[in-house]
Amino acid sequence: MIRVESVGKQFASRSVLKNLSFSVPDGQITALLGANGAGKTTCLRIISGLLKADSGKVSVGGLDVARHRLAARRQLGIVGDREGLYERLTVEEYLTFFAGAQGLAGEALERALESVRVELELDSVWNRRTKGFSQGERMKVSLARALIHRPGHLILDEPTRGLDVLAARLLRKTLLQLRAQGTAILFSSHVMAEVSELSDSVLVMSEGVIVGHGAPEELMHLSGTGSLEESFVALAYGIKGTSHGEGVLV
Numbered sequence: 001m002i003r004v005e006s007v008g009k010q011f012a013s014r015s016v017l018k019n020l021s022f023s024v025p026d027g028q029i030t031a032l033l034g035a036n037g038a039g040k041t042t043c044l045r046i047i048s049g050l051l052k053a054d055s056g057k058v059s060v061g062g063l064d065v066a067r068h069r070l071a072a073r074r075q076l077g078i079v080g081d082r083e084g085l086y087e088r089l090t091v092e093e094y095l096t097f098f099a100g101a102q103g104l105a106g107e108a109l110e111r112a113l114e115s116v117r118v119e120l121e122l123d124s125v126w127n128r129r130t131k132g133f134s135q136g137e138r139m140k141v142s143l144a145r146a147l148i149h150r151p152g153h154l155i156l157d158e159p160t161r162g163l164d165v166l167a168a169r170l171l172r173k174t175l176l177q178l179r180a181q182g183t184a185i186l187f188s189s190h191v192m193a194e195v196s197e198l199s200d201s202v203l204v205m206s207e208g209v210i211v212g213h214g215a216p217e218e219l220m221h222l223s224g225t226g227s228l229e230e231s232f233v234a235l236a237y238g239i240k241g242t243s244h245g246e247g248v249l250v
């Protein structure tokens, strides 16, 4: 489980996260929605230990991220929004490097490599240098890197951005398999169809606070709207959509 408790963050005295609290249970997919600039990436970076919160606490698998950063990171896979691949390395070399950094060696390392190669359909690029990789190829390698040590928790920042239909489908299939294996998954997205299809639970963030939390159907019911998109717009912007797509302030 990932727990975010009363987290606050400011940039140059501007509050970006305000007393934020939520949890991401094991074996569930939780979506984090919000308008541009709502604070999603900041929140994901704090959970990942890449950024320090000014106040509050984050734990991953019971480990406080600020106090036990490395141990918490071992329990976490991260697919970020600006992934750097080492362009001179082949996929196999790149993943071997990260697997080594996670303490994998010998047979365990071989098994881990084999497992992500098959699961993420990496055969055709396995021995290619990553320079010039397409968006879909980059995503698969990033996901393989995140999963190489089989973490119990996975965080993804807009993972389907720029992906074609097949790559997005492979990603969704992988996330559903991981959920079935008990992984706690948190992903940010702007794509409502994908959020509806994948999520057990949705968090709607607006200006650094959670303004809605529940199963997609619950949010639709609570906001009295007929679709997740309208429900999101009502919660995140305070605008209730009409059947013509126009909006009125509530």
Ligand SMILES: Nc1ncnc2c1ncn2[C@@H]1O[C@H](COP(=O)(O)OP(=O)(O)OP(=O)(O)O)[C@@H](O)[C@H]1O
Residues within 6 Å of the ligand: 011, 012, 016, 034, 035, 036, 037, 038, 039, 040, 041, 042, 043
């Ligand atoms: N390092 C930083 N320094 C100053 N301000 C920052 C920094 N990082 C983020 N911000 C600001 O914090 C706010 C939240 O940014 P964040 O990237 O978390 O939003 P987001 O919800 O992920 O947006 P998007 O959907 O556009 O990716 C924005 O106003 C952004 O400009």
